[in-house]
Amino acid sequence: MSLTSGAGTDQARVPPEVIETRDPRTDTLLAVVPDQPAHEVRSAVARARAVAPVWAAAGPRQRRDHLLAVRDRLIDRAELLTETIVAETGKQPAEALTTELMAVCETIEWYARNAERVLADRAVAPGTLAHKRAWVRHEPLGVVGVISPWNYPFTLSMTPLVSALFAGNAVVLKPSEVTPTVGLAIAELFDDDRWGNLVQVVTGGGATGEALVRSGVDKVVFTGSVATGKRVMAAAADTLTPVLLELGGKDPMIVCADADVERAARGAVWGAFQNSGQTCMSVERVYVERAVADEFIRRVVVLTGDIRHGGSGGDIGSMTFAPQVDVVEAHLADAVGKGARVLVGGSRIERRGLWFEPTVVVDVDHRMDLMTEETFGPVLPIMVVDDAEEALRLANDSRYGLNSSVWTGDRARGEDLAARIQAGNVCINDCIVSYAICGLPFGGVKESGIGRVHGPEGLLEFTATKSVMAPRFAVPREPWWFPVPRHLDRLAVLGMRLRFRRRRVRSSHS
Numbered sequence: 352m353s354l355t356s357g358a359g360t361d362q363a364r365v366p367p368e369v370i371e372t373r374d375p376r377t378d379t380l381l382a383v384v385p386d387q388p389a390h391e392v393r394s395a396v397a398r399a400r401a402v403a404p405v406w407a408a409a410g411p412r413q414r415r416d417h418l419l420a421v422r423d424r425l426i427d428r429a430e431l432l433t434e435t436i437v438a439e440t441g442k443q444p445a446e447a448l449t450t451e452l453m454a455v456c457e458t459i460e461w462y463a464r465n466a467e468r469v470l471a472d473r474a475v476a477p478g479t480l481a482h483k484r485a486w487v488r489h490e491p492l493g494v495v496g497v498i499s500p501w502n503y504p505f506t507l508s509m510t511p512l513v514s515a516l517f518a519g520n521a522v523v524l525k526p527s528e529v530t531p532t533v534g535l536a537i538a539e540l541f542d543d544d545r546w547g548n549l550v551q552v553v554t555g556g557g558a559t560g561e562a563l564v565r566s567g568v569d570k571v572v573f574t575g576s577v578a579t580g581k582r583v584m585a586a587a588a589d590t591l592t593p594v595l596l597e598l599g600g601k602d603p604m605i606v607c608a609d610a611d612v613e614r615a616a617r618g619a620v621w622g623a624f625q626n627s628g629q630t631c632m633s634v635e636r637v638y639v640e641r642a643v644a645d646e647f648i649r650r651v652v653v654l655t656g657d658i659r660h661g662g663s664g665g666d667i668g669s670m671t672f673a674p675q676v677d678v679v680e681a682h683l684a685d686a687v688g689k690g691a692r693v694l695v696g697g698s699r700i701e702r703r704g705l706w707f708e709p710t711v712v713v714d715v716d717h718r719m720d721l722m723t724e725e726t727f728g729p730v731l732p733i734m735v736v737d738d739a740e741e742a743l744r745l746a747n748d749s750r751y752g753l754n755s756s757v758w759t760g761d762r763a764r765g766e767d768l769a770a771r772i773q774a775g776n777v778c779i780n781d782c783i784v785s786y787a788i789c790g791l792p793f794g795g796v797k798e799s800g801i802g803r804v805h806g807p808e809g810l811l812e813f814t815a816t817k818s819v820m821a822p823r824f825a826v827p828r829e830p831w832w833f834p835v836p837r838h839l840d841r842l843a844v845l846g847m848r849l850r851f852r853r854r855r856v857r858s859s860h861s
């Protein structure tokens with residue numbers, strides 16, 4: 352099937368009904384999937400809505416058992432899933448296995464252990480209303496729409512998806528049009544007789560995504576670029592649909608003079624180039640204190656030159672999405688035009704597919720897009736600074752705030768810088784991997800997003816909070832009901848003085 356018919360005659364053009372997906376390593380056609388229209392999205396939501404109350408009523412234990420069975424199916428199909436992910440993204444098999452399949456197993460494991468506790472009713476002290484009981488319930492929302500990107504097509508679909516399921520919701524997933532067959536493989540993981548309609552997958556591009564946002568789902572989880580995230584939020588505003596937005600980053604790495612320079616250099620090279628730099632939490636800019644800058648840059652250059660590119664057992668694969676390679680080239684050209692120097696790499700690799708050399712750049716500053724806009728490719732710009740305070744000021748001089756890292760031999764200094772960096776996540780003497788600790792909520796500040804996945808917060812995102820109060824024992828009437836008692840004003844003053852005045856209060860955890 353071709354995307355257009357009657358080539359050459361404008362009037363014969365028809366709207367595309369299918370999407371072609373290609374292997375970015377070789378530019379060969381992989382599959383053709385439907386570009387689903389809005390009415391099919393609404394039908395998928397209706398099917399999910401029909402099963403949602405049954406799934407909600409199943410309770411946390413049955414839900415856990417079903418999701419553990421899905422995890423086992425995932426493990427049984429690990430090789431096949433890896434092949435599917437690798438073919439559509441160009442990443443290396445080891446990357447797919449660790450950062451996609453294992454990462455999702457970790458998430459399922461954490462929620463299997465913790466969801467029941469996190470979702471349990473929570474008693475609340477009634478304060479002055481001592482004759483009342485009060486508690487909080489966490490109820491499922493209904494149907495959650497998940498829209499995912501192409502860089503981790505499995506993890507970034509499955510993490511919100513299984514979180515929403517653990518919380519008792521049904522899900523409609525719209526995978527990226529660049530990686531739709533990974534989305535279809537996810538649908539197969541959930542394909543069983545009992546809960547067949549619980550997870551619906553619709554394929555298509557931006558219009559299909561927008562149709563999902565406007566379909567009446569009870570929450571939208573969007574992972575992708577800031578620009579699209581803003582469009583999603585604007586569309587969701589029409590129906591006041593709540594959104595969870597996991598958006599782009601420009602993650603800074605601060606290397607202090609007292610850091611283990613060898614470890615920091617290795618960390619920078621891995622953090623910048625794993626998944627060919629196409630991670631929302633990639634190290635996208637380094638600020639290194641002058642005292643160790645030469646040594647640090649020397650090691651980074653050597654280590655970058657040693658990276659094995661592609662092939663079986665290589666460290667990194669191809670890039671995934673052709674327009675992203677254009678962004679990488681544009682950022683490099685802008686930086687070089689403003690005085691930056693490329694020490695390693697800097698070009699596309701002359702072979703079929705989307706291959707780009709791991710690239711190290713110095714003499715950079717914040718006039719350059721390379722230091723302020725998300726590059727999302729295998730480029731590591733390094734800026735030399737006078738001290739850690741200058742590094743912190745530059746790190747915070749950004750509209751993004753996703754992940755970040757601080758490298759120092761001084762624990763107190765590391766924790767102080769971590770506290771002052773403007774980001775949703777920070778790693779001390781490491782980078783990126785905080786996402787692997789599933790008890791840690793993950794998400795951004797500033798334009799990097801709204802809301803969290805992972806941890807208790809990431810589960811409660813998929814619930815409606817209901818506050819309940821009830822009598823502790825029966826009383827015929829409340830003292831403040833009409834007719835208002837004659838001396839209520841004086842009683843109120845007396846009551847306030849007795850209960851609150853000069854009373855020392857300790858913080859409480861309940």
Ligand code: NAD
Pocket residue numbers: 498499500501502503507525526527528555556557558559560561562564574575576577578579580582583596597598599600630631725727753795799800
């Ligand atoms: P993108 O914004 O282009 O697309 C993401 C998804 O949104 C795709 O499924 C796309 O079809 C859909 N979409 C497009 N237009 C839409 C619309 N108007 N309404 C609804 N959906 C629409 O992003 P991408 O290029 O696929 O992914 C790369 C971006 O994702 C980078 O910016 C990266 O930093 C970000 N990202 C963020 C995180 C995070 O957790 N914060 C993780 C991974 C990637």
